[in-house]
Each structure stands twice: as C-alpha cells, then as structure tokens.
Amino acid sequence: MDRKKTDMETGRKQVVCYGEVLWDVLPSGRKPGGAPMNVAYHLCRLGIPSVLVSRIGDDTDGRALLDFxxxxxxxxxxxxxxxxxxxxxxxxxxxxDNEVSYQILEPVAWDFIQYDPRLSTLIHTSDVLVYGSLAARSTQSHATLQQLLDHAKYRLFDVNLRPPHYTPELIDGLFRRADAAKLNSHELAQVSNWLDIGRGSEDEKVRRLQERYELGEIIVTKGAQGASYYTPGTRRDFPAIRVSVTDTVGSGDAFLAAFLVQKLRGEGNETLLELATALGAYVTTKTGACPHYSRADLDHFIWENTLRKREDKKAPHN
Incomplete structure (x- = not known):
C-alpha cells in the first residue's frame, strides 16, 4: 500500500536553533543578531530549513526582527x-585585531522563553538542536532548554561564552547534555582550567573533554590558525583562508552552520570543515553577522581562494 514518505526518507533535513535573537548595535549601524539566529540564517542560505525558538518584545524592534x-x-x-x-x-x-566585545543588556524577552508542548514535537521531528550558553543565563529559558534537550536526536552545544553571563556549573551542565560541542581556542583554555585539565596540548585538552562528557565530536576554531575537528579516534586540521577582515561578528556562527550543512549531507570527516572555514572567512569580509549572499557568491569566493593558493605555490621563494 502506498504511503506518504517521511522527511528522513526523502532526504529533507531540519535544524532547530534555540536561544537569543536581538539587534547588534555596531559602529556601522544596527544589524540582526544572536548566535542561534545567525546559525539559522546561514543554514537557510545554504539550503537547510531551520526553525528559531526564541522570544521578542511586543515592540517595534521585535516586529522588525520578525520581518527580517x-x-x-x-x-x-x-x-x-x-x-x-x-x-x-x-x-x-x-x-x-578585529576582536568584538559585547554589552548584553538584561532582562530581555529571550530570558523568558516558555515551554510549549508543540516544541517537543518540533524537536523530535528535527535532525539537530543547536543551543548555546547565553540564553541559559536565566532560570526560565534554561528550564525550557532542558525540556527540549530530552527530545533531541542530536544535541550540538555552541559554547559561546559571554562574560559575565555564565558560571562553570552552568557550562558543565550544558556539556553533559551534548552529543557534540563547538568552542574556540580561548574557550577551550578557560573550560579546561575550570575542570583542572588545563595542562598540555590542545589535543590533550580535547581528549580529556571527550572522555569527561562522552562527546562524539568537538570542533575547535582558532581564527587565523584555522580549525580542528575531533572524534574519539581522529583529528582533522583545516587551515584558515587569508582574507582582509572587515569585522568578525558572527563568523563562528556561519562556520557552525556550514559544518552542519556538510554533516547533514553526509560529507566525510576529511573534508567536513572545508565549507565551514570558507564561509567563516567570507563573513569576516562583510559587515555584520548576516550579510546577503548566495551559494554562487560563496562558491566564487572559494574558487578565487583556490586560484590564489595555486599562484602562491608557483611564486618563487627567496
């Protein structure tokens, strides 16, 4: 008997991003932002449907965000x-060095994300739940997140430390719910110090984190030094793409979105972060976390970088 095919059978994937949505007020003007929203934005631009779970105020700023x-x-x-x-x-x-610092006001609407029974169905029928530490700063949004994590198939923790909006105890609890984690080299050092595993190389710190939290995957981003992807038995290093940086706002979120795109499409570990490093670099050449671009724009950027690397290899070295 014929029956309707499920999303998984037809190859359709969906990602849920939980947490803050906001306006980043930059020297150049205000831009839509918030790490979960940024990830959702780049997923959509790369062809993966995404759903944002957040909360806005009943105000002009909120309506403008909904329109965006x-x-x-x-x-x-x-x-x-x-x-x-x-x-x-x-x-x-x-x-x-284009480093960005943030003044994050509180309390705001996303500190009060409410649990809705429909969310359980949403999470259960989606492939990935992406969550960070910032929205978990409040009791209400943290409690809602914990309920959603109970239903998730694959839980990716984007550590995203924003002082003073976290404690070691909070981060420890969020790691314990994760299947995978993404953090930058500074966050790796800080978390390792909290756990008294701060000695040794990056590789040794990551292996200790994997063992402590039984994490299947860890991604460490390192700016101009590229990124590394770890599973319990492997490590893959991916070089950064050299660019002229406009600002670094949201580059890590773009990186994470591109990683998920490749993972959901079954890309092998050897090339899993190639698109991620490219998109992260591309976003740093633009203003704000969510520049307008097409996949063709990104492919052209990658093509130009490939040509530049070939020319660099051909150039004589003194």
Missing part, C-alpha cells in the same frame, strides 16, 4: 512575543 526572519526564510512559528520585556539589543564594540 520571515524575509530570510527562517521559520518564526516558535518565536514568542513577550508583553512585559523588550526585544534585546547588544552594544558591540570592535577593538584591536
């Missing part, structure tokens, strides 16, 4: 509206 999300193809059915707390704004300052 809808325009970008991000599902907003689970972006709640709060009548008491306002839409989040973050003051972003770009310092030396």
């Amino acid at each position: 999300l809808s325009g970008m193809g991000i599902a907003i059915d689970f972006v709640q509206v709060d009548e008491q707390y306002e839409t989040s704004r973050v003051m972003a300052t770009i310092g030396r």
Whole structure:
C-alpha cells in the first residue's frame, strides 16, 4: 500500500536553533543578531530549513526582527512575543585585531522563553538542536532548554561564552547534555582550567573533554590558525583562508552552520570543515553577522581562494 514518505526518507533535513535573537548595535549601524539566529540564517542560505525558538518584545524592534526572519526564510512559528520585556539589543564594540566585545543588556524577552508542548514535537521531528550558553543565563529559558534537550536526536552545544553571563556549573551542565560541542581556542583554555585539565596540548585538552562528557565530536576554531575537528579516534586540521577582515561578528556562527550543512549531507570527516572555514572567512569580509549572499557568491569566493593558493605555490621563494 502506498504511503506518504517521511522527511528522513526523502532526504529533507531540519535544524532547530534555540536561544537569543536581538539587534547588534555596531559602529556601522544596527544589524540582526544572536548566535542561534545567525546559525539559522546561514543554514537557510545554504539550503537547510531551520526553525528559531526564541522570544521578542511586543515592540517595534521585535516586529522588525520578525520581518527580517520571515524575509530570510527562517521559520518564526516558535518565536514568542513577550508583553512585559523588550526585544534585546547588544552594544558591540570592535577593538584591536578585529576582536568584538559585547554589552548584553538584561532582562530581555529571550530570558523568558516558555515551554510549549508543540516544541517537543518540533524537536523530535528535527535532525539537530543547536543551543548555546547565553540564553541559559536565566532560570526560565534554561528550564525550557532542558525540556527540549530530552527530545533531541542530536544535541550540538555552541559554547559561546559571554562574560559575565555564565558560571562553570552552568557550562558543565550544558556539556553533559551534548552529543557534540563547538568552542574556540580561548574557550577551550578557560573550560579546561575550570575542570583542572588545563595542562598540555590542545589535543590533550580535547581528549580529556571527550572522555569527561562522552562527546562524539568537538570542533575547535582558532581564527587565523584555522580549525580542528575531533572524534574519539581522529583529528582533522583545516587551515584558515587569508582574507582582509572587515569585522568578525558572527563568523563562528556561519562556520557552525556550514559544518552542519556538510554533516547533514553526509560529507566525510576529511573534508567536513572545508565549507565551514570558507564561509567563516567570507563573513569576516562583510559587515555584520548576516550579510546577503548566495551559494554562487560563496562558491566564487572559494574558487578565487583556490586560484590564489595555486599562484602562491608557483611564486618563487627567496
């Protein structure tokens, strides 16, 4: 008897991104932001449907964010509206070496994400739940996240430390719920020090994290030094692409989205982060976390970089 094929059988994938959505107030003006929203944005641009679970205020800023999300193809059915707390704004300052610091105001709407029984079905029928530490700063949003993690097939923890909005105890608990984690080299050092495993090489620190939390995958991003992908038995290193940086806002989120795209499409470990390093670099050449681009734009950027590397190899060295 004929029956309707499921999403998994037809190859359709879906990712849920949980947490903050906000306006990044940059020196160049305000831009939509928030790590979960950024990841959802880049997933959509690369052809993977994404759903954002967050909360905005019943205000002009919130309505503008909904218009942006809808325009970008991000599902907003689970972006709640709060009548008491306002839409989040973050003051972003770009310092030396293009490093970005943030002043994150509180309380704001996404501190109060409510559990909705429909969310359990959403999570259960999706392939990945991406979550970070910032939205877990509040009791309400943390409790909702814990309920959603109970239903997730694959739980990816984007560590994303934003002082002073975390504690070692909070991060420890979020690691314990994860199947995989992404963190930068500074976060790896900080987490390792908390756990008293801070001595030794990057490889040794990652292996200790894997053992402590039984993590199947860990990604360490290292800016101009590239990134490394770890499973319990392997390590793959991926070089960075040299670019002229405009700002680094959201580059890690773009990286994570591209990693998920390749993973969901069955890319092998040997090349799993190639698209991720390319998209992360591409975003740093633009302003803000969510520049407009097509896959053709990204492919052209990769092609240009490939040509440049070939020319560098041909050039005589003194």
